[in-house]
Amino acid sequence: MSSSSMAPSYAAVLRTRHACRTFGAALLGRLSYGMVSLSLVLAVKEATNSYAVAGTVMALFGLTSVFLSPARAGLIDRYGPRRALLPMATVYALLLTGLAFAASWSGSSAVLLGVLAMTAGASTPPLGPVMRALWSDLVPDKRLLQRAYSLDSVAEELLFVTGPLLVGLLVRVTVPSVGLAVSAALVLSGSLALTSSPAVRREGDRRRASAVSAPSQEPVHAAKPALLRRRPLQGRPGLGQAIAVSAGVGMCLGAFDLLVIAFADARHAPEAVAWVLAALSAGSAIGGLIYGAVPWRASSRLRLSCLAAALGLTLATTGLSPHPYALIAWAGLGGLFIAPALTTAYLIVDEAAGPANRIQAGAWVNTAFNAGSSGATAATGLAVGHLPLPMCFAVAAAPAILSAATAVNRSRPAALTAVLADRERTSEAAGQAPLSG
Known part of the structure; x- marks a missing residue:
């Protein structure tokens, strides 16, 4: 059943074809983001016995993750989730694993931990923006799209409450660096599941079809006034x-x-x-x-x-x-x-x-x-x-x-x-x- 024929409800959003599988995969990967910050602070503090180092490493991770997010998202816009998201998630997971291994040794180098954290932050896959873009394709009905975005926002809120609780449970039975390894496993498995979703394959098909038809549109694009040829994020109302x-x-x-x-x-x-x-x-x-x-x-x-x-x-x-x-x-x-x-x-x-x-x-x-x-x-x-x-x-x-x-x-x-x-x-x-x- 198409989304346009459904009454607008949260159940209708989840009954949309491929929605549950795609959303579940994205949430699995995004749970990593709810765990990684606390895990990183605790692991670095235990490895260096310094709150100052832990705070600095966390700041390096956060700054590169936040400010390079649009650039990473631009790569996915350009090459598609299947070609860009999975390599990005793989690099991120490997760096987090390396960070977990380095932080598991007492007296680890603060410089090494900072470099690993900074490079991991720079490669953080933007699973949230990818999922929200997929919602637009999965749920073309605007009535359902509002519910889909609301459901996504609420679920993300709950992930950032659940993540620290899971870290708290982990540190009671093992060392904090295990939280980083679990975060790496979550983001990689979630990204794998997401990129294998039929919704992502369908988005790739549309991208290829658009690329094939692009040459015929070039004269029209060339004739656009300068105001319409601005950068993608300029001149967009709202x-x-x-x-x-x-x-x-x-x-x-x-x-x-x-x-x-x-x-x-x-x-x-x-x-x-x-x-x-x-x-x-x-x-x-x-x-x-x-x-x-x-x-x-x-x-x-x-x-x-x-x-x-x-x-x-x-x-x-x-x-x-x-x-x-x-x-x-x-x-x-x-x-x-x-x-x-x-x-x-x-x-x-x-x-x-x-x-x-x-x-x-x-x-x-x-x-x-x-x-x-x-x-x-x-x-x-x-x-x-x-x-x-x-x-x-x-x-x-x-x-x-x-x-x-x-x-x-x-x-x-x-x-x-x-x-x-x-x-x-x-x-x-x-x-x-x-x-x-």
Whole structure:
């Protein structure tokens, strides 16, 4: 049964042909990402007996993983998942295995661990963006696609909760470096299963068909105005806003994690930290499932603006909590907007990006979120102690609120592009010189 003939529901998404197999394979590989960070920190700390080295190695891994993500996704857009994703996952798994082996020896070289971590981060396969691009092919019905993206966002949220729990179980029975080896096995087996999926083979067939027909389209491409010949991620209505809001949400959440710890320390309630972060994740999962089930009439860009503003305002108010219990409640309320905001950003990417650069566009959203989160954590660490805690919460919420404004105000590029394209076609038909923008 085709997806277009199904009533929009989460069950219908999973009943779509090849959806369960493809999604399950991607989740298996992405579970590695929920485990690798904690495993890396614990393994390097045990090998070097230094938190400073562990933090530095983790930073090298994270920076290369985050900032090179669009480049890796661009390779998959260019060569296809079967030709690019599997070699990338194989290199990543081998480097993680080497890192696990090096970290299993007490007194291992910090330089060696840093080099291995940096090269592993540089080759991290972008399984999330690949899966979201495949959802667009598996579920062409827009009603189901919203649910598919919501399901994907909620599942990813749960993976990043489950991963550290699994690492905690592992370190009780074995050494932390085993967590790195398990992460390597997960990402390689998940990537193998994903690239063998019929959905990926079908995507490859379309790519080859597009390549065959490309020469006949070359004269049309050559006649496009300069505005339409920009780089793939430029001139796409909504895509810049999706990236900006993703960065704003990431900054907001990265700062929030540290502020929760400061709040709990100030009230001598360190046990509240786990409950606050759990409430935030639970709220995100619930909000994502509810959001995906609603047939929205408002445009994706307006919804994204409202969700970012609601998240920022809620978390700003959280700083006024008089008691940890109130903080837990506010965090749960704020979490309701996280998965919906990211889901909407990915929907905008699907609408704005063409098939030739969809994976790379999704990777930019991921990169913006992760980079924003990391940068805000560092900046918040400097602010805590110099500003009152409620003001720190308000400042931390500002990026999400400001990014909401950018999502509303920039609707002109799409219309401008269309107008210039129409003028170009009219001028060429009349035998006139092309009009400049």
